[in-house]
Amino acid sequence: QVQLVETGGGLVQPGGSLRISCVASGRTFSDYHVGWFRQAPGKEREFVAAISGNGGLTRYTDSVRGRFTISRDNGKNTVYLQMNNLKLEDTAVYYCGASSVALSTVPGPYRFWGQGTQVTVSS
Numbered sequence: 847q848v849q850l851v852e853t854g855g856g857l858v859q860p861g862g863s864l865r866i867s868c869v870a871s872g873r874t875f876s877d878y879h880v881g882w883f884r885q886a887p888g889k890e891r892e893f894v895a896a897i898s899g900n901g902g903l904t905r906y907t908d909s910v911r912g913r914f915t916i917s918r919d920n921g922k923n924t925v926y927l928q929m930n931n932l933k934l935e936d937t938a939v940y941y942c943g944a945s946s947v948a949l950s951t952v953p954g955p956y957r958f959w960g961q962g963t964q965v966t967v968s969s
Contacts, residue, residue, distance in 0.1 A: 847872045847873065847958070848870055848871070848872040848873050848875075848878060848944045848957075848958040849870065849871045849872050849958070850868055850869070850870050850942050850943070850944060850958055850959060850960035851868070851869050851960055851961070852866060852867065852868050852869075852940060852941065852942055852960040852961065852962055852963035853866065853867050853869065853963060854866035854867050854963060855940065855963030855964045855965045855966075856964075856965070856966070857966045857967075857968060858932055858965070858966070858967055859932075859967070859968070859969055860932060860933060860934060860967055860968075860969055861931055861932065862932050862967075863928070863929060863930045863931075863932065864929045864932065864965060865926055865927065865928045865929065866882075866926070866927050866929070866940055866963055866965065867924055867925070867926050867927075868880060868882070868924065868925040868926075868927075868942030868960060869922075869923060869924050870923045870924070870925075870944065871923065875899075875920050875923040876899045876900060876920045877899055877946055878899055878944040878945060878946055878958075879896060879897065879898050879899055879944070879945045879946075879948065879949040879950070880896065880897055880916075880918065880925040880942055880943065880944050880945075881893065881894075881895070881896035881897075881942065881943050881945065881949075881950065881951075881953075881956055882894040882895045882896070882916065882925075882927050882940060882941070882942055883940070883941050883942075883943060883953060883956075884936075884938035884939065884940045884941070884965075885938055885939050885941070885962075886937060886938040886939075889938075891941065891953055892907070893907050893951040893952065893953075894906070894907055894910055894914065894927070894940070895907070895910065895914055895916040895927060896916065896949050896950065896951065897916045897917065897918050897925060897949075898949050899920075900920075901917065901918045901920070903949055904916050905949065905951060907951070909935075910929075910936075913929065913930050913931045913932075914927060914928065914929050914930070915927070915928040915930075916928075925942060927940070929965070932965075932967045933967060934967050934968070935967075936965060936967050937965060937966050937967045937968070938964075938965060939962040939963065939964050939965075940962060940963050940964075940965050941959055941960055941961075941962045942959070942960050943956030943957075943958065943959045943960075944956060944957065944958040944959075945957060
């Protein structure tokens, strides 16, 4: 079992920055790939970014590439999502998921999920 807790969400103006964190407890964290997904009201959960267990591989959806950076510190059991130049359309609940089988851009392989953190971009 892996327990995940997202923190760091909040209200930010367009063009601003925010860093959200995903803190894990339980099994060996480096055994898991971690993905960030987001879900806006009335929309399906969509992929944002993912990072491999050792941090050597990353993936991004096109709409955030160049603005968001995913990283991890396995010594702290934490994955970060640095979000810069935020846009109104980035508003959503952000979830992190952990997968032991695949560095995936779809939710299916992620077995463990956090409760989510709200990110609101508004002027």
